[in-house]
Amino acid sequence: MADIRVTVWNEFRHEQKPDHPARKVYPKGMHQVIADHLNAQPGIVARTATLDQPEHGLTQEVLDNTDVLTWWGHCAHKDVKDEIVDRVHQRVLDGMGIICLHSAHFSKIFKRLMGTKCSLLWREIGEKERLWVIDAAHPIAAGVGAYFELPQTEMYGEIFDIPNPDHLVFVSWFAGGEVFRSGCCWHRGRGRVFYFRPGHETFPIYKDANVMRVITNAVQWCAGDRGPVNDVRHVKEPMEKLA
Amino acid sequence: MADIRVTVWNEFRHEQKPDHPARKVYPKGMHQVIADHLNAQPGIVARTATLDQPEHGLTQEVLDNTDVLTWWGHCAHKDVKDEIVDRVHQRVLDGMGIICLHSAHFSKIFKRLMGTKCSLLWREIGEKERLWVIDAAHPIAAGVGAYFELPQTEMYGEIFDIPNPDHLVFVSWFAGGEVFRSGCCWHRGRGRVFYFRPGHETFPIYKDANVMRVITNAVQWCAGDRGPVNDVRHVKEPMEKLA
Amino acid sequence: MADIRVTVWNEFRHEQKPDHPARKVYPKGMHQVIADHLNAQPGIVARTATLDQPEHGLTQEVLDNTDVLTWWGHCAHKDVKDEIVDRVHQRVLDGMGIICLHSAHFSKIFKRLMGTKCSLLWREIGEKERLWVIDAAHPIAAGVGAYFELPQTEMYGEIFDIPNPDHLVFVSWFAGGEVFRSGCCWHRGRGRVFYFRPGHETFPIYKDANVMRVITNAVQWCAGDRGPVNDVRHVKEPMEKLA
Amino acid sequence: MADIRVTVWNEFRHEQKPDHPARKVYPKGMHQVIADHLNAQPGIVARTATLDQPEHGLTQEVLDNTDVLTWWGHCAHKDVKDEIVDRVHQRVLDGMGIICLHSAHFSKIFKRLMGTKCSLLWREIGEKERLWVIDAAHPIAAGVGAYFELPQTEMYGEIFDIPNPDHLVFVSWFAGGEVFRSGCCWHRGRGRVFYFRPGHETFPIYKDANVMRVITNAVQWCAGDRGPVNDVRHVKEPMEKLA
Numbered sequence: 019m020a021d022i023r024v025t026v027w028n029e030f031r032h033e034q035k036p037d038h039p040a041r042k043v044y045p046k047g048m049h050q051v052i053a054d055h056l057n058a059q060p061g062i063v064a065r066t067a068t069l070d071q072p073e074h075g076l077t078q079e080v081l082d083n084t085d086v087l088t089w090w091g092h093c094a095h096k097d098v099k100d101e102i103v104d105r106v107h108q109r110v111l112d113g114m115g116i117i118c119l120h121s122a123h124f125s126k127i128f129k130r131l132m133g134t135k136c137s138l139l140w141r142e143i144g145e146k147e148r149l150w151v152i153d154a155a156h157p158i159a160a161g162v163g164a165y166f167e168l169p170q171t172e173m174y175g176e177i178f179d180i181p182n183p184d185h186l187v188f189v190s191w192f193a194g195g196e197v198f199r200s201g202c203c204w205h206r207g208r209g210r211v212f213y214f215r216p217g218h219e220t221f222p223i224y225k226d227a228n229v230m231r232v233i234t235n236a237v238q239w240c241a242g243d244r245g246p247v248n249d250v251r252h253v254k255e256p257m258e259k260l261a
Numbered sequence: 262m263a264d265i266r267v268t269v270w271n272e273f274r275h276e277q278k279p280d281h282p283a284r285k286v287y288p289k290g291m292h293q294v295i296a297d298h299l300n301a302q303p304g305i306v307a308r309t310a311t312l313d314q315p316e317h318g319l320t321q322e323v324l325d326n327t328d329v330l331t332w333w334g335h336c337a338h339k340d341v342k343d344e345i346v347d348r349v350h351q352r353v354l355d356g357m358g359i360i361c362l363h364s365a366h367f368s369k370i371f372k373r374l375m376g377t378k379c380s381l382l383w384r385e386i387g388e389k390e391r392l393w394v395i396d397a398a399h400p401i402a403a404g405v406g407a408y409f410e411l412p413q414t415e416m417y418g419e420i421f422d423i424p425n426p427d428h429l430v431f432v433s434w435f436a437g438g439e440v441f442r443s444g445c446c447w448h449r450g451r452g453r454v455f456y457f458r459p460g461h462e463t464f465p466i467y468k469d470a471n472v473m474r475v476i477t478n479a480v481q482w483c484a485g486d487r488g489p490v491n492d493v494r495h496v497k498e499p500m501e502k503l504a
Numbered sequence: 505m506a507d508i509r510v511t512v513w514n515e516f517r518h519e520q521k522p523d524h525p526a527r528k529v530y531p532k533g534m535h536q537v538i539a540d541h542l543n544a545q546p547g548i549v550a551r552t553a554t555l556d557q558p559e560h561g562l563t564q565e566v567l568d569n570t571d572v573l574t575w576w577g578h579c580a581h582k583d584v585k586d587e588i589v590d591r592v593h594q595r596v597l598d599g600m601g602i603i604c605l606h607s608a609h610f611s612k613i614f615k616r617l618m619g620t621k622c623s624l625l626w627r628e629i630g631e632k633e634r635l636w637v638i639d640a641a642h643p644i645a646a647g648v649g650a651y652f653e654l655p656q657t658e659m660y661g662e663i664f665d666i667p668n669p670d671h672l673v674f675v676s677w678f679a680g681g682e683v684f685r686s687g688c689c690w691h692r693g694r695g696r697v698f699y700f701r702p703g704h705e706t707f708p709i710y711k712d713a714n715v716m717r718v719i720t721n722a723v724q725w726c727a728g729d730r731g732p733v734n735d736v737r738h739v740k741e742p743m744e745k746l747a
Numbered sequence: 748m749a750d751i752r753v754t755v756w757n758e759f760r761h762e763q764k765p766d767h768p769a770r771k772v773y774p775k776g777m778h779q780v781i782a783d784h785l786n787a788q789p790g791i792v793a794r795t796a797t798l799d800q801p802e803h804g805l806t807q808e809v810l811d812n813t814d815v816l817t818w819w820g821h822c823a824h825k826d827v828k829d830e831i832v833d834r835v836h837q838r839v840l841d842g843m844g845i846i847c848l849h850s851a852h853f854s855k856i857f858k859r860l861m862g863t864k865c866s867l868l869w870r871e872i873g874e875k876e877r878l879w880v881i882d883a884a885h886p887i888a889a890g891v892g893a894y895f896e897l898p899q900t901e902m903y904g905e906i907f908d909i910p911n912p913d914h915l916v917f918v919s920w921f922a923g924g925e926v927f928r929s930g931c932c933w934h935r936g937r938g939r940v941f942y943f944r945p946g947h948e949t950f951p952i953y954k955d956a957n958v959m960r961v962i963t964n965a966v967q968w969c970a971g972d973r974g975p976v977n978d979v980r981h982v983k984e985p986m987e988k989l990a
Binding site: 111130131132133134135139140141143145173175179181182184193194195196204205206207252253254255256257258 | 350354373374375376377378382383384386388416418422424425427436437438439447448449450495496497498499500501
C-alpha cells in the first residue's frame with residue numbers, strides 16, 4: 019500500500035508575531051509540529067503549506083499529489099483567495115480528504131463544504147475539556163479510551179451550525195457548562211471531511227498524545243479507498259451501456 | 262395559524278422565446294401555473310418573482326416576507342447575481358424553506374446549500390418515470406399512493422452528487438434503465454431544503470396532480486416551526502446564563 | 505383536526521411501596537402527573553395504563569385507539585409479557601408514536617425497536633444537568649431556549665448504545681463530567697420514536713415546566729401524519745398497477 | 748494483519764430436496780460456493796455452518812472465532828432457535844460483522860437488528876436487474892463500475908421496511924418497473940451490518956463475478972476495526988476516572 023500523502027496547511031500568522039504567546043508554544047508554527055508528528059507514523063508522509071506562500075502553497079500540482087489536507091486558520095480567513103478555495107473544494111469533491119481543525123470552522127473551505135454558517139459559542143478562560151467517544155465503532159476513535167481530557171482549552175459550545183454529521187465520533191464536555199460535537203465526519207462527492215475541535219494556538223494542544231492520535235487516525239480514515247463518481251453525462255439511448 | 266407565504270421563482274427565459282416549445286405548455290411561464298395552484302390551497306398565499314426583474318424579484322423585503330421559496334432555473338444559472346444568492350442563502354439559514362425543482366440541481370443556491378457538484382446523468386427522450394415512495398412516514402409523501410407515474414419526462418440518473426439526504430422520500434424508476442433519488446430533504450441552519458426532480462419545461466409536468474400534491478406537501482413541510490439558532494457568541498463566564 | 509389520543513404507561517411499582525421516596529413525589533404515580541399535564545393542553549386527550557392491570561392496561565382495543573404511547577419502567581422490565589411487547593411493537597410499526605422516558609432505555613419495547621443493548625453509564629448523586637438544544641429546527645425543541653437546567657438529577661453518560669438517531673435534539677451536560685444524547689428521534693415502520701432522558705422517580709422531574717413542554721412537543725411530533733407502508737406483496741406482472 | 752475469519756451460514760434446505768431446481772445450481776449448497784470464493788481471496792479464511800447441524804453450527808466457540816458471519820435463509824426462518832438468535836445478536840453487538848443475503852431480510856436475526864417488519868414487494872419471473880452504485884465513496888462499491896446487471900433475477904421492490912440506512916450503497920432498477928435499496932449498511936453496537944439483495948436460490952447469482960466482488964468487499968468492510976463500547980456502569984463520583 020502506498021504512503022498517504024498529507025499536506026498540513028496553516029495560516030501561520032499568530033506564530034510569526036514577535037510577542038504573540040503562540041510563538042512560545044509553536045516557534046516554528048503549529049503546522050511544523052503536526053507534520054513532524056505525522057512523518058513519525060508508518061505509512062504517512064507529510065509536508066506543509068502556509069497562507070503567505072505563493073498560491074498559499076496550494077498549487078494544482080501540490081493538491082494533485084495530496085491525499086489528505088489538514089487546515090488551520092483563525093484571524094485571516096478572509097485573506098484566503100477564492101480561486102484557491104475553489105481549487106481545494108474541487109479536489110475534495112474529486113477524492114482528497116480534508117481535516118479542518120479548531121477555528122477552521124469559520125474557514126472559507128469548511129463553510130463551502132458545509133453550506134451553513136458554522137457558528138458556535140466560545141469562551142477563552144483555559145478550562146478543562148473532556149472529549150467523550152460517542153461512536154466506538156469508528157476508526158477515528160481507536161486507542162483513546164472512553165474519553166480523554168485537555169486540562170486547559172478554549173471552549174466551543176452548541177449550537178454548532180452544521181449539517182447533520184454522517185458520523186458523530188466525539189462530544190465534548192466543558193467545565194464551564196457547555197457541550198460540543200467535537201469530532202464530526204461528512205462525505206462530500208468522492209472526498210471525506212473530518213472536523214476536529216481541539217487546537218487553540220496558545221495552549222499546547224497539538225503536543226497532546228491523544229489529540230495527535232486522533233489526527234493520525236483521521237488521516238487514515240480520510241484517505242480511504244474511493245471509486246469514481248459519475249459526473250454530469252448525457253446518456254442518449256435507453257438501456258445504454260455505461261463504462 | 263397564519264398563512265404560509267410562498268414566493269415562486271422562475272428563470273422565465275425558455276417561455277419567452279417565440280418558438281420555444283415551453284411557450285406552448287406554459288404561455289405565462291411555469292411560475293404562474295405553480296403559483297396559481299398554490300393559491301388555490303387553503304392556508305397558502307403565493308406570489309412570483311423572476312430573473313429579469315430588478316434584483317431578480319428577490320429584494321430583502323420580499324425574502325423577509327417569504328416563508329418558503331421555490332426555485333426553477335435551467336439555462337441562465339450563471340446570470341443569477343452572487344449577491345442575491347448570498348441573500349437567499351442567508352434567509353434559508355435563518356429559517357426560510359426552499360424547494361429546488363428539476364434543473365435547479367445546478368443552480369447557484371442549491372450548490373451553495375449542498376457543498377457538492379450536484380451532477381447527474383440525463384437523457385431527453387420523453388420516457389416513462391415512476392416515482393416510488395420510500396418513506397411513507399414523511400408528510401411530503403402524503404396522498405400519492407405507493408408510487409405515481411409521469412408518462413413522458415426527461416431522465417435524471419445516479420450518481421446524484423449530493424450530501425446524504427436527511428430524509429429520502431422518493432426514488433424514481435425510468436423506462437430506459439436508470440434510478441434517481443428524486444425527492445430529498447435536508448436541514449441547513451434553521452431552514453429546510455427539499456429537492457424535487459420532476460419539472461422539464463416542455464412536458465406539462467407542473468399540470469400533473471401528483472406532482473402538484475407533492476409540491477403543496479413540501480411547502481407545508483418546509484414552512485415547519487423552527488426555534489432560534491445561536492449565532493457565534495462570546496460567553497465569558499463558566500455556567501453563564503444564556504437568554 | 506382530531507385530538508391526539510395519548511396513553512401514558514407506567515410500571516407504577518416504586519410509587520406503591522409504602523416507604524419509597526417516589527411515593528412522596530408522586531403519590532398517585534408519575535403517570536397521573538404526566539396525564540394531567542397533557543390533558544391540560546389543547547388538542548390532546550390522555551389516559552393511563554399500568555403494569556399490574558390486566559394485559560398491562562394495553563389491550564388491542566386500547567392500542568388501536570392510541571396515537572401516542574408514553575412509557576416509563578425501571579425495576580420490572582422483565583415482568584412485561586412478551587406478547588404485550590409484540591402487540592405494542594406491531595402498533596408502532598403500523599403508525600402509533602412512542603415516547604420512552606428515562607429508565608425505559610432498558611425496557612423490552614425500546615430494545616426491540618432499537619436492536620441494540622441500550623446500555624449507558626449512570627450515577628445517582630442528584631447533580632445538575634443542562635440539556636442543550638442541538639437541533640433548533642426540530643419542533644420537539646420549541647420553546648425551551650438555548651438550554652434548560654435540572655438542578656438535581658440522576659446522571660446518564662455515553663456511550664449510549666443506540667442506532668444513530670435520525671434527529672439528535674438534545675445533548676446533556678452533567679456537573680460530574682459526562683455528556684449524553686438525551687433527546688433522540690427515530691422512524692420505525694410507520695411509527696415515530698422519541699427517547700427523552702429526564703425522569704428519575706425521586707426527583708420531581710415531571711413537575712418541571714421545560715420537561716413537560718418537551719413531552720408535549722414530542723406528543724405532537726410523534727402523532728405526525730403518516731401514509732401507508734406497503735407490506736410484503738406478490739406483484740405478478742411487470743409494470744403491474746398497485747393500489 | 749490477521750486473516751478475516753468468515754462463517755458462511757446457510758439454511759441449506761432447498762438444495763437438499765431431490766427435485767428442487769436449487770439442487771442443480773448449487774449441488775453442494777450455496778454456502779459452499781460462497782465459502783470457496785472467499786477462501787480464494789487473500790486475507791480471508793471461510794468455513795460454513797448450516798441449520799440442521801447441532802446448534803445450527805453456531806456454537807459460542809464458533810461465533811467467538813468469527814469476524815464476519817454471512818446469512819442466507821428462506822423457507823425455514825422459524826426453525827432457527829431463539830437462543831441461537833440471541834447468541835448471534837449478542838456477538839454482533841460485541842463486534843462481529845454480519846452480512847444478510849437476499850431472503851434473509853425476513854430472518855429472525857435481521858429483524859432483531861432492525862426492529863422493523865423488513866417487508867417488501869416481490870415478483871419471480873426472472874427479469875433483469877441493474878444495481879446502481881449510489882455511494883461511490885463506499886469501499887463496498889469498489890470495482891463494480893457505475894452499475895452492474897443480473898440478467899435474470901427475482902424482483903424485490905420498495906417500500907423495504909427498514910430503519911434509515913447509515914450508508915446506502917446500491918439502488919436496484921428492475922425491468923418490470925420497481926426500485927429497491929439493495930445494498931444498505933448499519934452500525935449496531937460494535938458491529939457492522941450489511942444487507943445485500945441479490946441471491947435467489949435457482950438463478951446462479953452467487954456465481955456472478957460482480958455479486959461476489961461486492962460480498963468480498965462487504966466482508967472487508969464488516970470486519971473493520973472497532974474499539975470497546977462502554978456497557979452499563981455505575982460511576983459513583985463526579986469527575987471519576989474511567990479506564
